[in-house]
Amino acid sequence: MKKFSLSGSRVFSSFAGTVLLAAGLSASVPARADGNAEPFTPLSEPGSAGLGAVARVGPSPYREGGSRHDVLPLYLFEGEQVFLDANRAGVKLLNGGDQRLDLFVAQRIEGFPSDRLPASLTGMAMRDSGIDLGLSWRYRQPWGNVQAEFLHDAGNTSKGNELRLGYSYDWRSGPWRLSPSLSVALRDARLNNYYYGVRGSEAAAGRPAYAPGAGINTTLGLYGSYDLSQRWRLLAGLSATVLDGKIKDSPIVQKRVLPGVYVGAAYDFGGHEPEWAKEGSPTWFKLLYGKATDDGCHLLKIVTAQCLSTASVNATSIAGVQVGKTFLENVNGWPLDFVGYVGLTHHHERGLQRNGVQLDLFMKAFYSGFPWSDRVKTRLGLGAGVSAAQRSPYVEASSQAANGKPTSRLLQYLDPTLDLSLGDLIGSRALKDTYIGFGVSHRSGIFGASRLLGNVNGGSNYLYTYIESAL
Structure with missing residues (x-):
């Protein structure tokens, strides 16, 4: 045994x-x-x-x-x-x-x-x-x-x-x-x-x-x-x-x-032997800053570029750090990697309610097989996991209160992103594994898969920019 x-x-x-x-x-x-x-x-x-x-x-x-x-x-x-x-x-x-x-x-x-x-x-x-x-x-x-x-x-x-x-x-x-x-x-x-x-x-x-x-x-x-x-x-x-x-x-x-x-x-x-178990496996560090979108600017509209604006009234913001380890690289020879992340995000509620933090745990897939990636490596990412908030963010609490519905501190977390290699952009080999990009920090109801289409209340979206590097 x-x-x-x-x-x-x-x-x-x-x-x-x-x-x-x-x-x-x-x-x-x-x-x-x-x-x-x-x-x-x-x-x-x-x-x-x-x-x-x-x-x-x-x-x-x-x-x-x-x-x-x-x-x-x-x-x-x-x-x-x-x-x-x-x-x-x-x-x-x-x-x-x-x-x-x-x-x-x-x-x-x-x-x-x-x-x-x-x-x-x-x-x-x-x-x-x-x-x-x-x-x-x-x-x-x-x-x-x-x-x-x-x-x-x-x-x-x-x-x-x-x-x-x-x-x-x-x-x-x-x-x-x-x-x-x-x-x-x-x-x-x-x-x-x-x-x-x-x-x-x-x-x-x-x-x-x-x-x-x-x-x-x-x-x-x-x-x-x-x-x-x-x-x-x-x-x-x-x-x-x-x-x-x-x-x-x-x-x-x-x-x-x-x-x-x-x-x-x-x-x-x-x-496959998991990459994080190998000697010298890199650790990813990511810094992000973002702002909340309006209630009607749901995830599907954002990823299809129909809504890329942040809230003009009661505009709250987030700042956070995420740490990740690569689990799989070039799966079956494809330009596809899987990275597991833990993230800590601070909510700045601008006096509308007490500030709070949220803990995010998620697995993320990165695709980098674009025709131009040999010149400027480009990654399209999609993460999915769980988000536990110290208290429901203001954008969630206010939206749910307006609809007479409860909030939940534990929600599904999605993290779609698009980024470019900073080293490739400026011609620096030392920054080859440093990326700049933008993404969406999305929380939604645990049972509310249809919120991806904007049909279920109970979540929030923040548009954010970030820099991420492997150390």
Whole structure:
């Protein structure tokens, strides 16, 4: 059985790599009723990485919550000692042929919708998605796979705990793979009371105070994939979660059985040694400054150059620093690199509210295969991850207040950019890996994929300029 063992700078590199791998997980996963998207991890080789997307359709558990339609990206990585499995990133403490023990962080895909609050939840405090710290044990045999994992709310959102026990069976035939599964989730009172309870201060006519207490949810799933080629795979799945009876009795819950349908695709880049694990791997440093756009200047208008102006009234600004490590370079011989970033951004609210900071974690793809890149290297970048704000920025708070909707400090983060090599522009070899450019700092609702088209409230856009250099 292989044990976790690192030394010297490799300890820091692996730890930093794990944190940066988490960039893609928190806001880039399909929302399953049991909060685990692990079946959608179709990597075939150790050291491989993958990209994809999954669309999910399913009902909200909350009264008048309607259906949720999510189209979200998948970022996948399977390293020797670290991994990214759709909605979690972690370290392999033990990794043998039949057993594996992981320490991981994962986003809990629960909470009130941040983009469209149903009437049944009006007047209640927001229930946010949380970040869990977990320990997972898996035992694989020809007769199936047994898994046990313990999760604790590390972000102090619900302060709750959960124990999950599951069984699955992997069936393969040619390009087909099917995996039926059954799992039970033993949830403590703090977890259930937070997401499905009604506090005394929130009680109203037709919505009495209620605390469901501890309970057990059960999930039955069938997940599958089909290999279109050596690298491309189609993904699909069906699931049904039966909520504990005490959760169903909550005045804000309308359904006990929550079905889910998933359809997607993924591309497996194959095995690569991550660049950040190599000696001499560069670290990227980026300084940025930007200003907020008007509320109607959404991301699609910006990237199509239909709206490139900043707000003229109540113009707030941001300044920040981002630090990144390259994970993959020239994937499959393409001019395509992947870099993981952690960023700290300061919001200058110009007296409209208290200033604040936000922490951004994201994975970013850079394409540099333009015809002129041999003369002036040009990079087109797209980053996706999660953004956690100390307090909701003014542009988000004011927009949501005008629409009578709540804000959320934890939102999806997108970072499209375009830049040029400063060294190529001025003829300096020393500045070859220094870039100047502009981008968009975009926050939007965790479930609000359609905000990319300007249809869902709950986010913000800042146009910014920056300089970035590799050291």
